[in-house]
Amino acid sequence: FGKEIKINKNFLEQIEAFLYQSDFGITVTESLLRKIEEASRKLPITNYQDLSNILREEFRERFARNNPEIPIDSHKPFVLLVVGVNGSGKTTTLGKLAYFFAQQGKKSLIIAGDTYRAAAIEQLELWAQRAGADFIKNPDAKNPSGIIYEGVQKGLHDQTDLLLIDTAGRLHNKANLMEELRKIVRVIQKLIPDAPHESLLILDGTVGQNGIVQAREFGKILPLTGLVVTKLDGTAKGGVLTAIHEKMGLPVKFVGLGEKIDDLLPFDVDLYVDSLFG
Amino acid sequence: QLRENLEGVLKKLRGQGKITEANIQDTMREIRQTLLEADVNFTVARDFIQHVTEKALGVQVLKSITPGQQIIKIIHEELIHLLGEENVPLNLSGLPPTVIMLVGLQGSGKTTFAAKLARHLKEQGKRPLLVAADVYRPAAIDQLVRLGEHIDVPVYEQKGVTPAKICRQAMEKARQDNTNVVIVDTAGRLHIDEKMMNEVKELQNLLHPREILFIADGMIGQDAVTAARDFNDQLSVTGVVLTKMDGDTRGGAALSIKTVTGKPIKFISSGEKPEDLEAFHPARFADRILG
Numbered sequence: 338f339g340k341e342i343k344i345n346k347n348f349l350e351q352i353e354a355f356l357y358q359s360d361f362g363i364t365v366t367e368s369l370l371r372k373i374e375e376a377s378r379k380l381p382i383t384n385y386q387d388l389s390n391i392l393r394e395e396f397r398e399r400f401a402r403n404n405p406e407i408p409i410d411s412h413k414p415f416v417l418l419v420v421g422v423n424g425s426g427k428t429t430t431l432g433k434l435a436y437f438f439a440q441q442g443k444k445s446l447i448i449a450g451d452t453y454r455a456a457a458i459e460q461l462e463l464w465a466q467r468a469g470a471d472f473i474k475n476p477d478a479k480n481p482s483g484i485i486y487e488g489v490q491k492g493l494h495d496q497t498d499l500l501l502i503d504t505a506g507r508l509h510n511k512a513n514l515m516e517e518l519r520k521i522v523r524v525i526q527k528l529i530p531d532a533p534h535e536s537l538l539i540l541d542g543t544v545g546q547n548g549i550v551q552a553r554e555f556g557k558i559l560p561l562t563g564l565v566v567t568k569l570d571g572t573a574k575g576g577v578l579t580a581i582h583e584k585m586g587l588p589v590k591f592v593g594l595g596e597k598i599d600d601l602l603p604f605d606v607d608l609y610v611d612s613l614f615g
Numbered sequence: 616q617l618r619e620n621l622e623g624v625l626k627k628l629r630g631q632g633k634i635t636e637a638n639i640q641d642t643m644r645e646i647r648q649t650l651l652e653a654d655v656n657f658t659v660a661r662d663f664i665q666h667v668t669e670k671a672l673g674v675q676v677l678k679s680i681t682p683g684q685q686i687i688k689i690i691h692e693e694l695i696h697l698l699g700e701e702n703v704p705l706n707l708s709g710l711p712p713t714v715i716m717l718v719g720l721q722g723s724g725k726t727t728f729a730a731k732l733a734r735h736l737k738e739q740g741k742r743p744l745l746v747a748a749d750v751y752r753p754a755a756i757d758q759l760v761r762l763g764e765h766i767d768v769p770v771y772e773q774k775g776v777t778p779a780k781i782c783r784q785a786m787e788k789a790r791q792d793n794t795n796v797v798i799v800d801t802a803g804r805l806h807i808d809e810k811m812m813n814e815v816k817e818l819q820n821l822l823h824p825r826e827i828l829f830i831a832d833g834m835i836g837q838d839a840v841t842a843a844r845d846f847n848d849q850l851s852v853t854g855v856v857l858t859k860m861d862g863d864t865r866g867g868a869a870l871s872i873k874t875v876t877g878k879p880i881k882f883i884s885s886g887e888k889p890e891d892l893e894a895f896h897p898a899r900f901a902d903r904i905l906g
């Protein structure tokens with residue numbers, strides 16, 4: 338019996354390492370370990386299949402109220418904004434979203450709201466072409482307010498189904514850039530008071546605990562309605578999405594699984610748990 | 616932050632003549648917590664704690680400082696030691712043109728860093744040439760061309776051909792133009808993408824770079840170790856750059872990457888502009904990780 342306990346302790350240590358290395362962080366890892374220990378007292382865990390079953394149950398519970406749907410029929414035009422730190426995958430995800438909604442028969446106007454980064458507009462324009470979406474830009478713009486206003490105005494006039502707005506990458510500790518984001522929201526609201534109807538935080542799947550800070554800080558600037566976790570086709574597990582979902586109640590809407598236009602999948606908790614062991 | 620957390624724990628150590636296993640446990644738990652919150656890899660953190668514990672045990676507490684201060688000193692020194700002790704500069708030796716190749720995961724900051732490095736070298740009197748070898752990402756070539764224009768550094772570009780051909784022709788141009796440093800920007804890629812890793816191995820064989828720099832996003836979590844190890848195993852990585860360190864991330868990835876690859880962290884990128892480039896200093900960075 339003593340030996341049994343020893344095996345279990347070693348296995349628990351392996352599980353602890355596994356959870357930490359999936360970027361679940363201290364709080365979530367400790368709470369998961371407690372649940373696993375409780376479960377193992379009722380039924381011994383001897384292999385990773387047992388563990389996978391327990392985690393699946395646990396995650397189904399934690400994500401029971403997660404709704405990955407974007408209610409694009411609720412407004413016309415439906416205004417969707419992507420925000421996030423530099424290089425997280427905003428521009429690529431916006432292209433994928435335009436394509437995703439095109440499959441549902443929705444027409445999009447993509448608005449080039451990144452007026453700073455070299456070739457940001459050209460990059461987005463190529464995605465718009467690939468997705469069959471309309472595109473509006475101002476290559477001479479020194480800041481995003483004007484083109485975003487113009488784009489929303491055009492969308493209202495043309496009664497476009499979806500207005501997809503790209504923004505420049507910004508670090509959440511840069512006060513001036515976060516203030517600009519507030520301004521972007523105000524500019525949109527001048528024309529459509531209850532917009533943006535969907536504000537997605539685009540999170541790099543390789544991010545560590547700073548992802549939680551990003552969600553918290555961006556959440557202070559505008560009411561985020563969803564999370565997209567990109568680059569989960571790599572070896573990163575994106576574990577911080579659990580902490581963000583629990584702390585902020587933020588729905589996880591999509592995962593990015595590659596660099597092609599159809600590499601976007603609505604979040605599915607079972608698939609996510611499977612991917613932890615992948 | 617770590618120091619504040621330690622204050623309470625270390626107060627208990629006061630009045631104790633020797634640092635023992637018992638009285639050091641709380642401290643080490645606190646340190647481990649701090650390292651994990653700072654995104655130091657789980658295994659790296661565990662080994663670090665073990666090593667520091669061994670060093671601290673049995674250390675006769677000096678009259679001049681408290682045991683707590685002594686432990687902090689050991690931790691700080693050990694961190695600096697692991698981060699590489701001192702700055703290792705860029706290797707520009709050998710017959711020109713010297714090639715520096717940039718590799719890394721998607722979005723880590725390679726293209727932006729290419730321009731920063733070019734500007735830095737130009738300031739030092741070198742004549743750099745930038746090479747746009749990312750043929751995949753939409754407008755990647757335009758991005759580097761645009762950045763090159765801003766800093767007045769030539770960019771070799773060609774659309775519709777393979778990265779190998781671009782690099783070959785860029786080297787010809789470099790020799791013709793008396794370029795002394797060639798900086799090759801490559802596409803972001805996954806270390807588990809065999810085809811893409813083969814491409815960059817082919818480029819390594821073609822270019823014989825003096826430096827292959829692994830560009831890592833400073834906010835990266837536990838995956839830093841997996842990615843860095845794989846890139847380092849498959850390529851002759853000579854150095855590491857940590858980007859976006861103007862953020863508030865603690866950057867524990869630095870310790871993980873250095874530990875697992877053994878390669879020096881050469882630069883820190885701390886902003887989006889070409890001038891936002893700093894040499895990596897282990898002592899300064901140790902303070903940052905400890906918060």
Ligand SMILES: Nc1nc2c(ncn2[C@@H]2O[C@H](COP(=O)(O)OP(=O)(O)OP(=O)(O)O)[C@@H](O)[C@H]2O)c(=O)[nH]1
Pocket residue numbers: 421422423424425426427428429430451454457504505506507567568569570571592593594595596600721722752803805
């Ligand atoms: N493997 C993989 N790469 C991705 C994914 N999403 C985006 N990328 C890549 O990540 C890199 C950065 O993507 P961008 O769309 O430019 O990111 P961004 O957030 O718009 O960047 P900035 O505007 O500069 O802040 C590109 O190389 C993309 O192809 C994904 O789901 N998987």
Ligand SMILES: Nc1nc2c(ncn2[C@@H]2O[C@H](COP(=O)(O)OP(=O)(O)OP(=O)(O)O)[C@@H](O)[C@H]2O)c(=O)[nH]1
Pocket residue numbers: 423424454506508719720721722723724725726727728749752755801802803804858859860861862884885886887891
């Ligand atoms: N704040 C900040 N942003 C940075 C830094 N380095 C790069 N960036 C930004 O990060 C984003 C991604 O940079 P890129 O240079 O396009 O990254 P990349 O590695 O070339 O991306 P791929 O080619 O798609 O793999 C851009 O928005 C850059 O401006 C930095 O040190 N600080």
Ligand SMILES: [Mg+2]
Pocket residue numbers: 427428429451457504505506
């Ligand atoms: Mg972008």
Ligand SMILES: [Mg+2]
Pocket residue numbers: 725726727749752755801802803
């Ligand atoms: Mg690039």
